[in-house]
Amino acid sequence: MKPFLLILPALFLSCALNCAELDFDALNQSAKDNLINLINIDTSQPEPQETKALRYIYKKLNKYKIDWDIYRTEKPRGNLIAVLKADKELAKRNEKPLILISHLDTAAIQDGWTLPPAKATLKDNRIYGLGSTDAKNYAAINLTILTRLSKGDFKLNRDIIFLFTSDEESGSEKGIKFLYDRYPEKLKAGYALNEGGGVMKNEDGKIPVDILFVEAATKMYMDILVTAKGDGGNASSVGANNAIYKLSQTLATIESYQPLYKFSPLAKTFFERIFPYQDDDAQTTLKLLASEDPLQAQQTAKIISEDEFFKTQISDTITPTVLTSGTEANTAFNEASANLNCRLLPQSDPMAFVDELSALFAEDENVTLTVIERPEIPFPQPPASFDDPLFKAIEKAAEQTFPGILVLPGLTPASSESEFLRRHGVITYGIGPLLQENGNGPHQPDESISEKDFFEQLKLTFNIVLNLVTDPQPENKASAPKPETNEEDEAREPVQDDFLPIIQEGAAAI
Missing domain, CATH: 3.40.630.10 (Zn peptidases)
Incomplete structure (x- = not known):
């Protein structure tokens, strides 16, 4: 294809x-x-x-x-x-x-x-x-x-x-x-x-x-802090139970996790409008995307999501952005954390999303997830x-x-x-x-x-x-405006960074 x-x-x-x-x-x-x-x-x-x-x-x-x-x-x-x-x-x-x-x-x-x-x-x-x-x-x-x-x-x-x-x-x-x-x-x-x-x-x-x-819409913004715990101490003696190694394993698990794809009316409109412009193979795939079989629709969505832009229309996303741990080069800190910047579809439930992500580590007491910034619900x-x-x-x-x-x-x-x-x-x-x-x-x-x-x-x-x-007034059009005489010269004047007089909130200009 x-x-x-x-x-x-x-x-x-x-x-x-x-x-x-x-x-x-x-x-x-x-x-x-x-x-x-x-x-x-x-x-x-x-x-x-x-x-x-x-x-x-x-x-x-x-x-x-x-x-x-x-x-x-x-x-x-x-x-x-x-x-x-x-x-x-x-x-x-x-x-x-x-x-x-x-x-x-x-x-x-x-x-x-x-x-x-x-x-x-x-x-x-x-x-x-x-x-x-x-x-x-x-x-x-x-x-x-x-x-x-x-x-x-x-x-x-x-x-x-x-x-x-x-x-x-x-x-x-x-x-x-x-x-x-x-x-x-x-x-x-x-x-x-x-x-x-x-x-x-x-x-x-x-x-x-x-x-x-x-x-026509934006995604919800959400930050989640994932923290992995390990043994701390002198870097010369800490073994495999290192917090940073643990965090890297945790992030690898999150990387392989794919939330369920969702097909909103907006996503359907999006794909319907591009459908006529696709080749035969792509049109066949888009038809499968609309399948009533949930498994087939999810499998098709995974294929389509190889295009990153298409993926934004039907999937919640998770991107690690900031890593933190110790501050000393010769010391292993007992915690390592990463900020997960999540962009959720408008119809997603943010807390259900957190619960699903947390479930990946339900059996691991050394990994915790904390919501740092959550979207205001209901979302437009x-x-x-x-x-x-x-x-x-x-x-x-x-x-x-x-x-x-x-x-x-x-x-x-x-x-x-x-x-x-x-x-x-x-x-x-x-x-x-x-x-x-x-x-x-x-x-x-x-x-x-x-x-x-x-x-x-x-x-x-x-x-x-x-x-x-x-x-529309096709039979009674206004005359063309006269060219501006001063507007361009005035616009080109350098803006002086002089003191701006105090303007009260809501005070109209004179």
Whole structure:
């Protein structure tokens, strides 16, 4: 049987329904300037100080006379909300608002950068810099959409809430979680568009069709500490009952353990959508995956799981991440531990998962498992179907931007702010630019995005927004906007790291 290959990437083409009304070249320049300026503001963990980036954003909004509010737990850690209101007549329809969300903090600066991480570098038609793919590219595009739509020549059928947040990379305690705890009324919405997905291209023949992967759910995050006990003492005299050897044997047992595969409605949709693009052998295997015989379905799932991406859709996973034991080179410590980072399917029972894992060592009193971090239950479940207005807007925009592309909803193992939105009943999807297989991606040295992919991300996002928030008016199109006279020059001004006056929580700009 031919191997399953699904590593996802887009063609660069047409426009949205209102594309004739938009100067995408000017919008692209504005978005690119926003991205460069945001990269030039260091908001890396562990002390991101996102308010510095908010300064750039609110100065831009002030030029467009757009009201905004900043909410924060402490002065350096701000979150900004700006709202474009629906047209007064169309607002009577009470369409649920859309949230466009992007976080401003980035991962910590890793070793291995050959270019300055907190200074944008344009090289070989790529934009290098920390946050260029996670997630200052989203912030730059959302800011461009906000300033363009603020001109008022598009009649919005619903409010759009633009949300620039803090602390996503370390759990969102000072970001969206704080906002929902303190100001839930500010985030009342029906739909949200976030990071999490991306484009996969068929340029090298690894996949049968171009794909827009849409994140429709995330996995649960869980940390378990496994501890093995042994004899301690001088390293010259401790025998075979060594805690580190015991831990290695324990980890080998865990490595060979495979939780039962699970087939959620989302997983079924995922495989149904890729089915027509598989060869005969792969289609036969996918049919067996849907077998009513549980044993046959599990055996088929094991075969399919040789593809790591497929495995994420149907399996809980366990990855050792941190090992600890003694601190002296000449002394054997009597305990050795490993952190197990577990990513569980939305329908999994976390404590049942722990019980099943613990059962592997039920007869061994020298091995213990302790839950360090557990997910909050109930966990948001994937949509039962994909007939909501936002997903339809995504499908339409995908075809407008990348004709012939397959729109594929699925889940990602990565955590994001989408979990908090979904917990509050907001239908949330994640999109993004080209998904990079190797190097230069999120959290990697020399993180970068190609200018072409960034332009395509801008068009895709704007198309989605227009499809959802504007009504088609083919016979009464707005005139094309006049080119900006000052926006590009203003965007290129270096952002001064001067003192930011205290902004009270919820205080609107004047």
